Amino acid sequence: MKSPISDYLTEIITDARSATGGEVADYIPVLSEVDRELLGAALCTASGDLYSVGDDEHAFSIQSISKPFAYAVALEERGPEVVDARVGMEPSGEAFNDISLDEETGRPDNPMINVGAIAVTQLIGGRSASVDSRVGLLLDRFSALAGRQLSIDERVAESELAHSDYSMAMAYMLRDTGVVTDTAEHAVTSYIRQCAVLVTVRDLAVMAATLANGGIQPITGQRVFSQAVCRQVQAVMASAGMYNAAGRWMTTVGIPAKSGVAGGLLGTLPGRLGLATFSPPLDPQGNSVRGVKIFQRLSEDMGMHLMGAEPTGDTAVREVEVTDAATTIALQGPLDFNGGEAFLRAAVDCAVPSGTVVVDLARVGRVHDVGRRMILEGMRRLRGDGHRVMLRDPEGRLPGPDLGDGTRPETPDPVA
Known part of the structure; x- marks a missing residue:
């Protein structure tokens, strides 16, 4: 049986193509050359199952989506007290490139805006780190997150x-406030090279799933x-990852997220999965128009929606x-x-020598609407593959099981 999740993702990105607004970023000249019709999406579960559709192998620069991962590297290396002394955790309510500094301390409001990200990147590797060593540390960690060697x-x-004034x-x-001790040129070069790391939506979904999985890369099993x-990191993403659209985003979409001006958009559902989309046209806040539509x-x-999550128990199968x-x-x-x-993964993976499949819900306590639809679709596909499908549901947890x-x-x- 073929899993319907990829088909569903294909349906979603096909629908998203109707969103024709937005402009491709042009303040970085190379980004303005991209094909605005490129569109891809990927989903990776905490158990390491990866689904992707569309232009899922197209490589693009990670840009600001690098910020939560660089923030994580700095927290791991320097500890939360050192990092907090240089950059805050409060939403600024400003655009990504606004200079939002605390009036008393001079530190940036949060690590998701550009000025905060520059401060964070400068912490990595210590005061004596060169640009190459600092970027090398970041690239190694980003590669571990993706499960493959990335490049710039x-x-x-x-x-x-060339356009970094x-x-x-x-x-x-x-530097004037003492938040950055390196030269301005080195600090900016490190940050820009961090933003130029090449990724695909498949990479981003796995990287997001690693955050959602408590730091364990779900495919390689490596603790990153x-x-x-x-x-x-996910808490700061929830409050500031979508810049001055963050409040409305968490209210309507409810997924901790981070966008990038190359067209990428990443989201996490803690303990569950990572999501990623790629589509270059951006809205006025700098977020991918089609990516936002897909996430919605x-x-x-x-x-x-994070605030609508229902209790989860042991492994479903x-x-x-x-x-x-x-x-x-x-x-x-x-x-x-x-x-x-x-369930769908088990149905895809298991052998059915007899031609009969019994789906047993005797120990199921509650079925969310999306779970119901997925189970029914799996049963329909099993029957479509020629199997005899039976349902054991003594408590009637799956009402109206139409095949x-x-x-x-x-x-x-x-x-x-």
Whole structure:
């Protein structure tokens, strides 16, 4: 059976193409050359299952999406007290390139705006670190997050450096307040090269899933960050990751997120999954128009609003039993998106030698609407693949189990 999740993501990005507004970033000349019709999306679960569609292999510069990961590196290396002394954690309510500094301390309001990110990057590697060593440390950590070796787009870095007067002004102000001790040129060069790291939406979804998974890269199993660092980074993303649109974003979408002017958009659902989209046209706040539309759809359809999360229990798939008579997939606990995805994965992976599949909901306590739809779609696809599909649901947790043609699955006898 083919999982329907990729089909669903394809449906979403097809719908998102109707959003035709926005402008491609042109303050970095190289970025203005990109094809504005490029569009991709990816989702990676905390268990390491990756789904991607569209232009999912197209590489683009990470830009400001690097900020939460650089912040995490600084927290790991220097500790929260040192980092907090240089950059705050309060939403500025300003655009990404505004110079928002605390009137008393001179430190930037948060690490998600440019002036805060410059301060954070300068902390990495210590005061004596060179640009190359600092960027090398970041690139190594970003690569560990993605699970593959990443590289820097030198053309993007050179283009941005050639138009970095405003960033230089920020760095000089930070030097004046003592937040930055390196030269302004070195601080800005480190930050710009960090922003020029090349990624795909698949990379970003896995990197986001690592934050959501408490710092353990879900595919390689490597611990990249501590759980405490991931908690702090995602909390700051929730309040400041979408700049002066952050409040409305958390109210309507409810997914901790970070955008980049190359068109990337990243989101996390703690303990559950990472999301990423790529589409170059930006709205006035600097966020991808189509990316925002996709995230809004996912939040609404899939119950992904952080404040609307329902309690989760143990692993949704209790066991998969394969006999000559039938393959039984026994589920348990509350079933939300993650539970539905676990069922679909089990249905894809398991062998069905008898041609009969029994879906057992006897130990399921509650089924979220999205979990219901995913389970039914999986059952429809199993039957479409030629299997006899049966449902054990003594408590009626799956009301109206229509298999797509008005028929319902058979009920197995007690010993099936």
